[in-house]
Amino acid sequence: MNYGMKEQDKISTSKVKRAAKLISTGAKLGGNYVKYYAKSAVGDKEAAREQLDKDNAEDVYNSLSQLKGSALKVAQVMSMDKNMLPKAMVDKFTLAQYSAPPLSYPLVVKTFRQYFSKTPTELFDKFSKSAVNAASIGQVHEAFLDGKKLAVKVQYPGIAESVHSDLAMVKPIAMKMMGLKEKEVRIYFEEVESKLLEETDYELELKQSIEISEASADLDGVHFPKYYSELSSKRVLTMDWLEGMHLDQFLSTNPSQETRNKAGQYLWDMYDYHINNLLKIHADPHPGNFLFDKDGNIGVIDFGCVKEVPEGFYRNYFQLLNPEHFNNKEKLMKLFYYLEFIYETDTEEAKEFFYKLFKESLYLITLPFTVDEFDFADEDYFTKIYAMGEQISKSKDVRKNGAARGSKHTLYINRAYFGLFAILNKLQAKVNTNCSFEF
Amino acid sequence: MENEVRDINIKTVLQNEYILHLLRNGKEPVTVFSFCEELKIDENDFYSNFNSFKLLEASIWKLLFNQTIEAINQDEEFPTYTAQDKVLSFFYTIVEVFKQNRSFIVLKLGNLSCKDLRPKALSEFRPLFNEWIKDVISKGLETEEIATRPLITDKYNEVLWGQFLYILRVWINDESRDFQTTDAAIEKTSALLFELMKKGPLDLMIDFVKFAYQNKAY
Numbered sequence: 001m002n003y004g005m006k007e008q009d010k011i012s013t014s015k016v017k018r019a020a021k022l023i024s025t026g027a028k029l030g031g032n033y034v035k036y037y038a039k040s041a042v043g044d045k046e047a048a049r050e051q052l053d054k055d056n057a058e059d060v061y062n063s064l065s066q067l068k069g070s071a072l073k074v075a076q077v078m079s080m081d082k083n084m085l086p087k088a089m090v091d092k093f094t095l096a097q098y099s100a101p102p103l104s105y106p107l108v109v110k111t112f113r114q115y116f117s118k119t120p121t122e123l124f125d126k127f128s129k130s131a132v133n134a135a136s137i138g139q140v141h142e143a144f145l146d147g148k149k150l151a152v153k154v155q156y157p158g159i160a161e162s163v164h165s166d167l168a169m170v171k172p173i174a175m176k177m178m179g180l181k182e183k184e185v186r187i188y189f190e191e192v193e194s195k196l197l198e199e200t201d202y203e204l205e206l207k208q209s210i211e212i213s214e215a216s217a218d219l220d221g222v223h224f225p226k227y228y229s230e231l232s233s234k235r236v237l238t239m240d241w242l243e244g245m246h247l248d249q250f251l252s253t254n255p256s257q258e259t260r261n262k263a264g265q266y267l268w269d270m271y272d273y274h275i276n277n278l279l280k281i282h283a284d285p286h287p288g289n290f291l292f293d294k295d296g297n298i299g300v301i302d303f304g305c306v307k308e309v310p311e312g313f314y315r316n317y318f319q320l321l322n323p324e325h326f327n328n329k330e331k332l333m334k335l336f337y338y339l340e341f342i343y344e345t346d347t348e349e350a351k352e353f354f355y356k357l358f359k360e361s362l363y364l365i366t367l368p369f370t371v372d373e374f375d376f377a378d379e380d381y382f383t384k385i386y387a388m389g390e391q392i393s394k395s396k397d398v399r400k401n402g403a404a405r406g407s408k409h410t411l412y413i414n415r416a417y418f419g420l421f422a423i424l425n426k427l428q429a430k431v432n433t434n435c436s437f438e439f
Numbered sequence: 440m441e442n443e444v445r446d447i448n449i450k451t452v453l454q455n456e457y458i459l460h461l462l463r464n465g466k467e468p469v470t471v472f473s474f475c476e477e478l479k480i481d482e483n484d485f486y487s488n489f490n491s492f493k494l495l496e497a498s499i500w501k502l503l504f505n506q507t508i509e510a511i512n513q514d515e516e517f518p519t520y521t522a523q524d525k526v527l528s529f530f531y532t533i534v535e536v537f538k539q540n541r542s543f544i545v546l547k548l549g550n551l552s553c554k555d556l557r558p559k560a561l562s563e564f565r566p567l568f569n570e571w572i573k574d575v576i577s578k579g580l581e582t583e584e585i586a587t588r589p590l591i592t593d594k595y596n597e598v599l600w601g602q603f604l605y606i607l608r609v610w611i612n613d614e615s616r617d618f619q620t621t622d623a624a625i626e627k628t629s630a631l632l633f634e635l636m637k638k639g640p641l642d643l644m645i646d647f648v649k650f651a652y653q654n655k656a657y
Contacts, residue, residue, distance in 0.1 A: 106527035107626055109514070110535075114617070119514065157626070158619035 102139055105129045108154055115233035123231065124150070137200060142241065149241035151225070153202070157235075160200045163193055199305065202237040209239070209303040215278050221266035222298045242299035244291025247426060253294065257430075263296035264376065264429025270300070271420055276436040279314055281416045283307040287423060307416070313339075313409045318437040320362055321369050332359065339410060365414075368421070374433045376424035450488050452478075454499050457492070458543050465546070467492050496547075497563035503540065504567045507533045522579030523633040526572075526599065530625045534610050534618065544611070551608055556601065568603065572596045579636075586638040595636060602628050 112120050120127040124143040131139035131154075138155035167189050198204065206227055213224030223242075231238035245253070255263075267290070275281050282289070283305045291299035309317075316338045325331040333355060336342040342354050364385055368374040424431060456478055460468055468474035471492070475482045489495040510532050511517055511525075520528065537544050547560040557565070576595050579585035585595065609624040635641070651657045 104524060104527050104626055104629065106520075106524050106531055107622060109528075110531040110622070121516065157622035158615060160616065160619075 102131045102134070103154060103156060107157065108141070111154060111157070111235055115236060116231075120152075124152075127152070137196075138235075143238070145231075150228070150231075151239050151241045152231070153237040153239075155200065155202060155235040160197060163196045163200070167193060167196075201234065202232060203234055205303055206232050206237060208306045212274070212278065212280060212282075212303055212306060213300075216270065216273065219266075219270055219273060221262065221296070222270045222300055224300050239301075242291050242301060244293050244299045247287040247290065247292065247423065250292035251426065255294070255296065257428075259294075259296040260427045260429045261296075261431065263292055263298060264424045264427045264431045266296065266298050267420060267423065268431045268433060270298075271416070272434070272436055275309065275314070275413075279309045279311060281307050281309060281413060283416045286419060287426070290423070307409075307413075309409055309413065317410065317413065318435070321366055321435060321437065323370070326359075326362075329355070368431075368433045369435050371433065373430060375430045376421065377428035377430070382421075382425060449480075449484055450498070453485060453488060453495060454502065457495055458499065458540070461546060462542050496560070499543075500561065500564040501567060503533075503536055504564060507536045508571065510536065522575050522582075522584050523629055525575050526633075527625060527629050529571075530603070530606055530629070531622070534606070534621055534625075537607075537610065538618070548607065549611060551604070551611065553605075553608065556604065558604070565600065568600060569596050572599050583638070584633075585636045586642060588642070598632060598636075602632060 109119050112118060112123065116123055120141070120143070124145045126144040128142040130141075132142045133140040137159050138153050141152045141154060143150045143152050171189060206229055209224075209227045210229070213227070216222065216224060225240035225242050228238040250263075271281070282300070282303065289300065289302045291301065293299075316335055319325050319335055320332075325335060333342070333351075336355065336358060337344065341358050342351055346354070364381075367381070368376075457467075457474070460474065460477070468477070471485050472482055474492075475485050489498065507529065511528050514528070517525070517528065548558060551558055573596050576585060576599075580587055580592070585592075605628060606621065606624055610618060610621040613620045615621075
């Protein structure tokens with residue numbers, strides 16, 4: 001354990017420091033944007049604020065799930081780091097995003113020839129000439145083989161090559177939006193670039209998907225498509241066709257409270273199982289990656305973003321949930337050092353300040369874990385989180401203490417859990433929030 | 440019969456050796472005589488197939504074109520394709536065929552300027568392309584995928600020739616993995632051109648201007 005070793009390749013050392021982002025775990029809406037909204041949309045009324053925060057979070061989630069390609073990644077990584085992108089930002093990304101027309105069928109044929117030396121119709125019994133759906137960096141075709149309905153994802157050509165220049169296009173917008181300097185944004189963009197390049201590798205996604213879906217086969221209420229390696233390649237990914245509704249569609253059928261609780265519980269248990277048993281996490285929990293049926297069963301698609309969590313980090317991170325640690329200053333301080341929330345090199349004053357700050361915010365964030373059952377319909381809880389995030393982002397003390405805080409594993413876990421919380425909130429689900437971590 | 444087979448073989452040998460000579464020396468052989476001496480064949484064997492290096496080269500371009508069409512026709516679905524998909528198929532296939540002979544093509548067309556719409560090297564290739572593309576266009580006109588416009592319709596083949604030259608230039612300079620930039624160029628230019636060739640705002644605009652002018656309604 002290297003206390004006080006500052007991790008050098010930070011994702012961000014932005015003006016609003018990591019501390020702020022970390023603490024608010026996906027909750028912070030930049031004060032300006034909230035003000036902008038309050039003024040422009042509903043008038044400068046405090047009462048409107050609560051509703052606004054909620055609407056904002058919902059809108060952001062909706063629009064994030066509609067973004068494509070590089071813009072999507074920028075928004076994702078930024079929202080991971082800034083925790084939550086205000087709607088106004090996402091809208092700008094939507095404008096900036098590169099909207100490629102669908103791939104022509106001859107190009108699909110060519111891609112198949114290149115990797116399988118066969119055309120789609122030679123490989124499958126039936127293959128839809130036009131795409132049925134757009135994925136973030138490709139499109140989905142419907143196919144049949146031996147009576148089975150399949151989803152075939154085909155990647156746009158030149159995605160990997162265009163990543164760099166695409167990002168260069170989005171960069172000025174991002175800088176302006178966030179009020180950051182080139183030097184400060186660069187770190188985001190390097191992270192985005194490497195993530196995006198990783199996601200353009202369908203072979204990697206295939207491997208991750210097979211591993212995680214096989215390991216999750218016994219989970220209740222969630223099912224995964226079967227992936228076909230012999231029908232997949234670097235730019236083609238074939239899996240079972242999953243039936244189901246997207247979150248919004250599902251909610252529009254007015255599912256009963258019982259069904260919504262069930263769906264929420266399945267999701268919760270899946271995350272719990274993945275992190276505690278596989279040390280892996282589906283780090284991209286945006287609503288588009290889950291399909292619901294009328295009974296609340298869930299289909300999970302898209303494993304382009306699976307994060308592996310190092311064991312040592314995992315052990316220490318979840319100790320935060322341990323009341324024995326949480327209420328013992330010495331022990332909690334030790335954890336904070338390990339997780340790089342606080343550095344040995346900080347001044348005594350700063351140490352004390354951050355200790356209080358992190359403890360307070362962790363209390364709020366880990367609240368669902370500390371009770372047996374948590375009602376995610378509790379708007380009061382979400383409002384508190386938003387308020388805290390905003391308060392922190394405005395705090396001069398946080399900004400003054402330069403170094404970025406929290407290792408990047410924390411970021412991914414927080415992003416995943418905040419994503420999960422947001423979905424559960426949309427579901428208005430009451431969930432049995434047990435955690436299989438053993439202290 | 441036997442003679443014919445031999446002729447074909449000699450033809451192929453001459454084509455191959457000519458390309459090899461070009462690639463090794465960067466220029467064509469000084470004379471037919473020296474070329475034949477190099478190959479240890481009779482000069483007559485050359486002249487009974489080609490009258491000059493120029494014609495030999497033309498035959499190579501024709502061969503590349505025919506290989507492309509042959510490959511396209513192997514796709515049973517091809518006749519059912521829209522004009523746009525036919526053109527896309529053609530371009531995707533021809534860059535594959537060209538890939539087998541990339542060094543030769545880069546040597547011949549490496550300096551292709553965007554202003555040069557009639558590259559000398561392609562003088563024998565162009566009529567073949569034109570003939571094929573005109574056929575595709577006329578089928579597209581029949582199905583109304585492509586709009587009939589006075590004066591302009593006859594120039595569509597020229598436009599697609601321009602597209603071909605553009606794609607060729609992109610391909611020659613393409614340094615991306617698997618020539619993915621070329622693929623994107625093919626997608627995008629085709630999408631754009633066919634969008635412009637079909638009935639659309641342009642026609643409505645002309646129609647309106649015509650109306651305004653004829654009726655002095657302005």
